[in-house]
Amino acid sequence: MKWNIGDVRIDNQVVLAPMAGICDSTFRTIIKSMGCGLICTEMVSDRGIIYDNTRTQDMLQMTDYERPISQQLFGPTPETMKKASAYIYEHMKPDIIDINMGCPVRKVALKGQCGSALLKDPDNAYKIVCEVVDTVPIPVTVKIRSGWDKVNALEMARLIEDAGASAITVHPRTKEQSYCVDADWSIIKDVKNEVSIPVIGNGDIRTCFDAKRMLDETSCDAIMIGRATLGNPWIIKQCIEYLENGTMPQKPTKEERLEMIKKHTELLFERKPEKVAISKMRVHAAYYLKGLYKSVEIKPQIFKTTTKEELYDLVEDYMEILNY
Numbered sequence: 001m002k003w004n005i006g007d008v009r010i011d012n013q014v015v016l017a018p019m020a021g022i023c024d025s026t027f028r029t030i031i032k033s034m035g036c037g038l039i040c041t042e043m044v045s046d047r048g049i050i051y052d053n054t055r056t057q058d059m060l061q062m063t064d065y066e067r068p069i070s071q072q073l074f075g076p077t078p079e080t081m082k083k084a085s086a087y088i089y090e091h092m093k094p095d096i097i098d099i100n101m102g103c104p105v106r107k108v109a110l111k112g113q114c115g116s117a118l119l120k121d122p123d124n125a126y127k128i129v130c131e132v133v134d135t136v137p138i139p140v141t142v143k144i145r146s147g148w149d150k151v152n153a154l155e156m157a158r159l160i161e162d163a164g165a166s167a168i169t170v171h172p173r174t175k176e177q178s179y180c181v182d183a184d185w186s187i188i189k190d191v192k193n194e195v196s197i198p199v200i201g202n203g204d205i206r207t208c209f210d211a212k213r214m215l216d217e218t219s220c221d222a223i224m225i226g227r228a229t230l231g232n233p234w235i236i237k238q239c240i241e242y243l244e245n246g247t248m249p250q251k252p253t254k255e256e257r258l259e260m261i262k263k264h265t266e267l268l269f270e271r272k273p274e275k276v277a278i279s280k281m282r283v284h285a286a287y288y289l290k291g292l293y294k295s296v297e298i299k300p301q302i303f304k305t306t307t308k309e310e311l312y313d314l315v316e317d318y319m320e321i322l323n324y
Contacts, residue, residue, distance in 0.1 A: 001244070003221055005038075005198055006139030006166040008068050008095045010222070012037035013215065014239050015169075015200055017226030018072040018098065018143070020105075024059070024280075026267045028066050030260070031229060034236035037222070039069045043100045045112075046075030046084035060092050061271075070096035070141065074103060076114040078124070078131035089136040096166075097136055101125060101156070102145040104175040116175040119148045122159050129163035139166035143202075146187045147174045157191045157199075169200040169224055189218040200224050208235070208242035208249050215243070231287025233260070254292070258319050261288050265308050278306060285311060293322055 003010055016023065016031050018040040028039045041062065048056030062069055071094035075081045085097050100108075103115030110117070118125040133140045142160045146153040153170060160168050172187035173179065183203030192199040201220035205211050211223045228235050234252045241247035252260070264284055268277040282303050289295040289302075298318050305311040 003198065005096060005141060008139055010037045010068060011035075012240050013222040013243060014038075014211070014236055015222050015224040016040050016229065016236070017202060017224045018042050018070075018100070019226050020103075022230070024271075025061050025063060025066065026264065026271055026280075027284075028069070029063070029267060030233050030264055031236055032066050034233050035240050036236045037068075037240075038096075039066045040098060040224075041069065041071050041094075043072040043074050043103065044084075046073060046080040049073075049084040049087050050080060060088070062092060062094065068095040070094060070098045072098040072100050072143070073132075074100035074108060074112075074114050075128070076112060076117075076124075078127045081128050082131045082135050085132045085135050085140075089138060094138070096139045096141055097132060098141045098143055098169075099129060099132060099165075100143055102143045102169075102171050104145070104178055109175060116145050116148060119145065119152060119156060119175065122152070122155060125156065126159045126163050129160055129165055133164035141165055141167040141169065143169040143171070145175055146170070146172045146184065149174055149176045151187065153187050153191055154194050157195050161195045161197050165197060167198040167200060167221075168195065169202055170220075171202045173203065185214055185218050188214070188220050192219050192221075198222070202226070205239075208239040211239040212243060231284070231290050254319055254322055257288050257292075258315060261285050261315055262312065264288075265311065269308060274307075278308060278311070281308070281311060285315065289315070289318070 014036055015038040016036050020042045023042040044056050044059050071088050100115050101118045108115035142165050144156050157168055170188045170191050172184045188201040198221040200222045201214045201218050202224035205223055205225050206228045214223050238249035265281050268281050285302050286299050
């Protein structure tokens with residue numbers, strides 16, 4: 001089902017979550033190849049942009065293939081978020097800018113007083129959204145948790161809509177709960193009933209059946225998938241096909257996993273220095289093989305590889321073993 005965020009048309013109800021350290025352009029390309037309706041980048045710091053941090057600049061790279069794409073941004077003040085969002089729009093031209101008000105990581109929430117810390121300061125959160133909305137001519141969205149140590153998602157949702165945001169994503173756990181309890185999808189439903197802008201539901205979607213159940217139970221406009229895509233980008237295609245046609249999911253074959261490892265590796269080596277590429281790919285390769293016979297035993301060997309040739313040889317030998 002097609003839907004809109006502002007004037008941005010989105011072809012289906014499946015959205016990639018902005019996972020830090022994961023959602024680089026290579027990973028996003030893999031996810032897009034599965035048909036994902038909206039791609040979200042990993043979050044970048046307002047100060048990293050303002051001070052022209054090299055790593056931040058690298059994280060901002062995107063391709064037209066990934067569109068529509070939402071660039072996620074975090075920061076503690078309206079002034080710095082204004083400057084950073086203006087830079088992002090001018091230089092990167094994303095389709096959407098998303099403001100992070102959900103990250104629970106200590107460096108962001110406690111030391112930086114942004115991310116989920118903004119849930120404790122609704123007035124500042126409101127001013128930040130207003131400033132970014134007034135600065136850029138593209139839709140601005142916000143991703144929140146249900147609260148800091150208590151649930152205030154409805155209050156935040158009303159403020160975010162009043163500030164001019166075009167959509168809101170709800171991860172229904174508080175910062176204090178982190179990922180230690182089940183996501184309370186009823187909070188997504190409450191937010192959907194409270195605001196008129198699109199609501200994206202996030203949390204505990206591990207299968208296409210979960211995706212359908214969230215849409216049915218909460219009436220949210222779309223679902224956002226994060227950790228379930230690690231080593232399993234096929235879940236994106238499974239969700240789209242099940243939601244749109246009722247097609248039952250098919251597990252990827254061993255051969256498909258091997259080919260995806262090779263595809264992911266080649267893309268990484270095209271876009272990153274060799275040392276960075278192999279470091280990232282070791283992590284992804286371990287995820288792609290997770291759950292297969294004796295994959296626990298091959299994992300330490302994966303993390304000892306130093307070249308893509310070594311990685312290919314190791315994985316191919318392992319796949320040969322699986323065939324016996």
